[in-house]
Amino acid sequence: MSQWLQQPGGLRSIELCYHLTLMGLTRQDIVQMAVLLAGCVLVVLNYTLLAPALPVIMREMSVSETTVQWLTSIYAMVEAVIIPMNAFLLGRFSVRKLFGGAFVLFTAASALAAVAPTFEVLLLARVLQATATGVAMPMVWTLILLMAPRENRGMVMGIVGVVISFAPAIGPPASGALIDLVGWRSLFFIVAGISVVVIVLTFALLRNREGFERTSFDVPSIVLSSFGMLGLLYGLSTVTSSDTPWISALLMVAGIVLLGVFVRRQGTLEVPMLRVETLKTRRFRNSIIVCCLLEGALIAIDVLLPLYLQNSLGHTPTMTGLAMAPAALAGAVTGVVAGRIFDRHGVRVIVLVGAALLEGAAVALCLCGADTWVVAVAGIYFVETIGWQCVSTPSNTWGINSLPNEIIQHGNAVMSTLMQVGASFGTAAIVSLTAFGPLFASSSDAAAATLAGYHVAFIGTAVLLAVVALVIIFGVRDKESD
DSSP states (O other): OOOGGGOOOOOHHHHHHHHHHHOOOOOOHHHHHHHHHHHHHHHHHHHHHHHGGHHHHHHHTOOOOOHHHHHHHHHHHHHHHGGHHHHHHHHSOOOHHHHHHHHHHHHHHHHHHTOOSSSHHHHHHHHHHHHHHHHHHHHHHHHHHHHHGGGGHHHHHHHHHHHHHHHHHHHHHHHHHHHHHHHHHHHHHHHHHHHHHHHHHHHOOOOOOOOOOOOHHHHHHHHHHHHHHHHHHHHHHTTTTTOHHHHHHHHHHHHHHHHEEEEEEHTSSSOOOOGGGGGGGGHHHHHHHHHHHHHHHHHHHHHHHHHEEEIIIIIOHHHHHHHHHHHHHHHHHHHHHHHHHHHHHOSSHHHHHHHHHHHHHHHHHOOOTTTTOHHHHEEEEHHHHHHHHHHHHHHHHHOOOOOHHHHHHHHHHHHHHHHHHHHHIIIIIIHHHGGGGGGOTTTHHHHHHHHHHHHHHHHHHHHHHHHHHHHHOOOHHOOOOO
16 A cells, blocks of 8 residues: 555556545545545644744744743634534534635634734634634544445545645645745745635535534533633643632633533433533543543644754754654655554554554653754654554544444544643643743753753653553453454
8 A cells, every 4th residue: 555655646646546446435535535635734734834933933922932832722722612513513504615614714814814913913813713623624534434434444544644644744844944034924824825725626526415413502502612611721721831820720620510511411402412422432432532642742742842943952943844844754654554554453553553652752852952963853753753643543543433423423523622622731731841941950041941841841741641651551452343
């Protein structure tokens, strides 16, 4: 299967379509998948373009590291509020209108980000982008999973991962070069332009899919879910950096209580907004734990690494992008291989290998200093990305496969929502650990204190990935029925 990656572009595309057809996908399915993935690639590109720009935005808008990370954590927070409504939206609106409308909003938000005069306006634009993403992205995974036969889902998701990896492969180096040449605002202009193309493709080629359950528009459920998520995620995001951490703790408790009432209410509705009973399936529950913790650790690394490369090692945004790009290409190939191994041999072997690679890379980051070669950092990130691909897609697909097709959209919404909780926690909590740098370095040496802060954060990431490894060892196993 990996041979098609080495072929010229046209032959590679034909070969890709051939393999997808062999997996039970019709030509119409492939066209639909292409449109959905165009939007998905754009959303991922939007994220990867921003990472090298964070240090520049921090300096230009005079904000701290804990403040600039809100451009990432607010994204996860808003998505977590919107995603639980995804099953309801799919039951009430056509696929074309829902997907196209989401990218109309995404286009407007990207244009606003490009001209934002202040950090507050830029943050608002990110909120609007996240709202659109929260509508569109879970729909992409739900539709693709329903297109793919259950026995071939690992391979299909691996190939989908190859396509999506196009964004992180070109995103960092392109972003770095554009930032150095014309500034970070050009990134959002480009995203807005590509988004217009996605809108045209959506209304021209995307077909509607019938059969989604028409769930209830239950206002109390929406209020409970929204305010519960906001309280929990805002508390998580501020508890380590706020001057009044007790308020953040109270918000977290209030959020958990509201979400508990939301879950209880879903059990009393004849047609619930979100079928949270999917969490009763042990396999699905274990896969969510793995994916959530993994998301938190890796989002944190993606924020920390550009800061470390630019602020401690003194590299430019262009060099930062080039250092991160090879990992994306490796991840693309690994995704296909991991999917094939999952379909043929089950989940356990591949995720154990991935967990070992992740923890090894995390420990290696903890050993990096002020004179570490950029090639070494790129190599560590390379290994980390391979490990991520070996764990993420197989464990996600393993969990989703434990659910009936009729409730996949609910399971996917639950999975996506909780992964945003993990992303928000990881970004805020681990990046906030950088503030402890002065405790381990001379207060008069700002550079040493900054580097020490990154080391503390890298240690936090290694601990979190060690927990992921433990969950995999004891909770992710193959069964004869698989």
